[in-house]
């Protein structure tokens with residue numbers, strides 16, 4: 404079943420058509436890759452899915468519900484989490500607190516209830532700590548929970564961003580260039596982590612990535628964008644052998 408459907412989505416910035424009549428269906432529990440040259444519209448697509456932009460045209464359906472015009476925080480609460488191309492952590496907060504902050508879209512207690520220390524609120528807080536620690540274990544950062552985020556290596560910061568996005572308990576997780584700046588070893592670990600997250604949490608992952616080895620290895624399906632248009636979609640093998648994709652993006656010898 405499709406968890407996410409984009410129907411004829413277009414996005415214009417002034418005279419520039421950053422996305423042009425895009426149709427896309429992402430099936431539940433797939434790892435779905437989005438690739439294409441710089442400026443193809445990949446991040447714009449993520450910004451539309453997460454409600455940062457309202458598309459100029461078209462409809463967006465998540466789990467059967469139309470998302471258009473919902474503000475970003477409501478879309479997040481419906482179960483769409485994301486990481487960003489440029490890491491956006493709270494540098495002066497601990498690793499653990501960065502994840503706890505991420506869960507605040509799904510907790511029920513208000514600030515005042517928190518101040519009063521009501522039993523239900525204390526129970527919820529304990530749960531938030533336990534969940535955050537579990538996520539840190541999942542991404543292999545449990546031994547660093549009291550470190551400042553700024554003291555982590557680049558690869559660790561990227562993994563912390565994933566843990567924070569997971570704190571919202573998303574059904575759909577969007578990863579914007581998760582391997583950017585990572586060395587070969589870190590990329591190997593990341594591939595394992597992405598598969599593990601999908602398998603353990605039964606969620607759907609869409610990732611934008613320039614690293615073709617990673618994309619071809621972990622994605623079940625891939626869509627290719629160029630100048631705002633989806634120019635191809637298929638399995639990694641179909642994409643590797645697609646003439647148009649080779650010509651406009653992959654080049655020879657992939």
Ligand SMILES: Nc1ncnc2c1ncn2[C@@H]1O[C@H](COP(=O)(O)OP(=O)(O)OP(=O)(O)O)[C@@H](O)[C@H]1O
Pocket residue numbers: 416419421439440441442443444445446447448488
């Ligand atoms: N807020 C904006 N205002 C004006 N133009 C924008 C805006 N956001 C994106 N664009 C333009 O839309 C086009 C698509 O940009 P986008 O960032 O989505 O590409 P991308 O495929 O993610 O590229 P990259 O791989 O470099 O991250 C580009 O020409 C970009 O300059």
